[in-house]
Amino acid sequence: AQSVTQLDSQVPVFEEAPVELRCNYSSSVSVYLFWYVQYPNQGLQLLLKYLSGSTLVESINGFEAEFNKSQTSFHLRKPSVHISDTAEYFCAVSRIQGAQKLVFGQGTRLTINP
């Protein structure tokens, strides 16, 4: 079985400051890793994913995450945040094969202050 721990339930930062949202996972099998973003009263949107290859993955809006197998982490970072980044962020893992039952962390609410 897989599990995901997001270490911070809320992260307040000032606009244009850097941010890191932490995610640790556990699994006895190889997994895929994802970050999803949820804006208020909306569904989840895929932000970025690690399937294989380079351990550093990037999104189109400036976020990046690095897969660290030894530390079983997949932290999300952005060097300079904007007001529009205010949202809930979910880290998730899934098995590579078989029914893809995504296992989510509890989420981190990112609040950007002007």
Added chain:
Amino acid sequence: SQTIHQWPATLVQPVGSPLSLECTVEGTSNPNLYWYRQAAGRGLQLLFYSVGIGQISSEVPQNLSASRPQDRQFILSSKKLLLSDSGFYLCAWSGYRGGLNTEAFFGQGTRLTVV
């Protein structure tokens, strides 16, 4: 391209009433389909998943059931709603690429309030 539709967007139902939420996927065939629930202030909990027509797996015992009458249709139901069924329900689909899972894509969600 693939799209996922989920409706209704919001729903207010009295305790004891039935429930039917529908989800359909377009632009793909034989998707894996999922129902998740997000309770207030909590993460997402997988309720049901389906790998094919008529094949439903339940992750947690509860007052809900799911059905997949067609390849790209997934329905979440209840005969009698409880207050604890309130929450944000999300449908999702995923596929395969080269025999391996792809990422999952989510619908816009249904906000269910049981009163």
